[in-house]
Amino acid sequence: MSRRPPRGTLLLVEDDPVMGGSLADRLGLEGFDVAWVQRAGEAQAALARLRPDLVLCDIRLPDGSGETLFAALRPALGTAPVVFLTAFGEIDQAVRLMRAGAADFLTKPFAVDDLLGRIDTLLARRPTAQGAGALGASAAMRAVEATLVRAAAVDSTVLLTGESGTGKEVAARFLHARSTRAPRPFVALNCAALPESLMERELFGHEKGAFTGAAARAPGYAEQAGEGVLFLDEVMELAPALQAKLLRLIEAREFARLGSARMIPFRARIIAATNADPDARVREGRFREDLLFRLDVIRVAVPPLRARVEDILQLALRFADEFAAAFGRAVAGLRPAAEEALLAHDWPGNVRELRNRVERAVALATSPWLDAADLFPDLPRPLEEVLPTLAGVVEAAERRSIAAALAATGGDVAAAAGRLGVARSTLFEKMRRLGLRGRA
Template structure:
């Protein structure tokens, strides 16, 4: 079993330290409390922590000096959250630029601090537990349903836009079921021609067609005793739908070029990004097959409907990408997190993961660079005038304005093309331009 994530508290004020430790204990957060720079530094060089909470001003030094020295030594750095007095906010903002994760000003609400810490700890806890699909209410509810479905349901349909994680849910259902040790076999019904799909599903005998040099069992047989995941079943040709329905009714398959049938038994999970009811009405999907696979229906909402999951997923992807090629594990600054939250993510979780992986490659140091997230449009960093005197809201607004202006310039002012490049709708782009005071360069071009 993986150890519980542990946090490091650096605080020399006994009243503040005891108060924080009491709350951490109440929240069942494993933690170590250090009252001086020397002992904290020794621990951080030898132990693994999930997050550091450090006061800036300490009796034997400063928390930011420790932060900078550890970075210079190349120590693997967990996310750092600084506690600072109101008068030292500029100093804390400077630390964010250097790679700190966040800061909180005194006096602060302990609930707020715990909520922020949970944002760093929850991905690690959920990975260890293997039970969580997200932190948003809808994904928590879905995760709560899966154990019962995994025990009792044998046929399920998962719907949702491309990239939302339909296969992730299917694999979780398999993992939670009694057949977890049996095969999980996945096939994309929309990625193969009809003839190749038939051979993939049913298998073939040697010599059944040109290139069939040896006997090969299909996925129905491969999934026997386990789970068969048919992705994008809405793209399956009608002729294949008839054959699939027959297998589901008879639980027998005959290989292409064969004469004898074989019994098969598997849990069936289907997935599609299409509206199958509409496909049935349009004559592109068989009604009898629809009712056969529509026993249990799970809808995975897109990221824009569960934005609470975006930072959670981003930190998971950062953890997965961390350490490659000797690079330090990177963290999300408040600016980057805000950019993630405001993006529409038409490609959903898949797009988010690709963006994080790309930004990890392009970002130097241990913090993601804002301009590296969407480098398909921006070729250089966004220049923000007067950044040193701008508050966080002003900075983010300036970044967004600069980003959109460069995207418009790169696409010669064409609104539709620019919106597609930014991954948002045309209406959304117009609304953002209006809010930010960006004039349309060439409105007639669309």
């Protein structure tokens, strides 16, 4: 029988031979590849030959401190989270470690099932592979992605809806890349960016002499798209006269450049997007119902970022890596305070706002670890007042762990309790206290 793929690679730094051996065995049975070392020097050597997905590290080691080791190894760890294990836990030490970038802190003795739940939560934050979960790790975005994959197999018109900044053009490009038209052009036209007098010539192009200043023939977006995709962003903002001409383009599958009577075949697929409510626009008389019928063959709603919290940290890390490479900066990851600030924000600007905040943070940060103040320089209170207490960090981690288990089990509380290794009654009580919902 072939061995199933490992759930991840863990580096365990624990000098106690009984506890270390027991943890290594249990983690191995859970499907992890475990590298177990007992000294700080061995940990440094291990990191020279492997790239762990997560590190479990004791505080007191025979040849040094886990805290000192953490500071020395941060450049080699990348974004791998570090969970500290200690029998000598003190609140100030825990807060100091977590402010320095540690992901979690467990005081011995601890329940192994609790540790496993925290590991699952931390590993779930890793950026997803481009081929699976390319648009996000949340259930909401996986559903959007699945719909787009199915839509890519046909040639119907697609209408993407959602708030500004949610990533509708990214979704459109994802659809195009997975369709048979992928080798052909993807041409995007923002229907809200130009006045009516310019929009028609941009869409259909013009002949030489068609108007004052037309010194040469110019193909429009419909012609440039060829047999690829014509992406009409903010399509609900088209003026009434242009709505009629777009309807004719879709129905007749042909158009003429301004200043010409010769009809040109239109072979592109149309994908449209809007941040408005299409049905409301029709009721208000601001958009043609017959045109909406043509555009709205397959409607895909892209949810706002606040409705897919599971994507926030993954997107932030992805953007941090992108801008670190672009700017030549070393970014190790996010401090716990930064993570909590990102998760607490309601993101009125959605993914576009997140991207902008991360770009600014990477450009101006003075440390490889991005902090809350780097991402939210407009915080109204001093940073020390908004840094989480240990209790707050633990509660936030507990909330994420339970939410992740509920999402993985479709809201089934009994199954989530089994996944977390706690009694169903205990999980019900924690959900009540944290304001989480599931189904019995």
